[in-house]
Amino acid sequence: MKSLKEFCLSVVDLELMPTALRVALVVGSVLFVINHGSALLQGQMTQQGASHFGKKTGIGTHLIRD
Numbered sequence: 001m002k003s004l005k006e007f008c009l010s011v012v013d014l015e016l017m018p019t020a021l022r023v024a025l026v027v028g029s030v031l032f033v034i035n036h037g038s039a040l041l042q043g044q045m046t047q048q049g050a051s052h053f054g055k056k057t058g059i060g061t062h063l064i065r066d
Helices: 002-011 017-041 047-057
Strands: none
């Protein structure tokens, strides 16, 4: 229970936020390149494909407009 409390406190720690945001940006970018890099380089990235992925997985559907 102590570690959960420490985790919750670290989520709102203003000292950690800039580092956490940078790490999230780098990790997210690397994952995007791993998952979609070839389609991006081939010009095959479409909103329809992204929309299908969001509907299929339930991830990020609030960010995708049909």
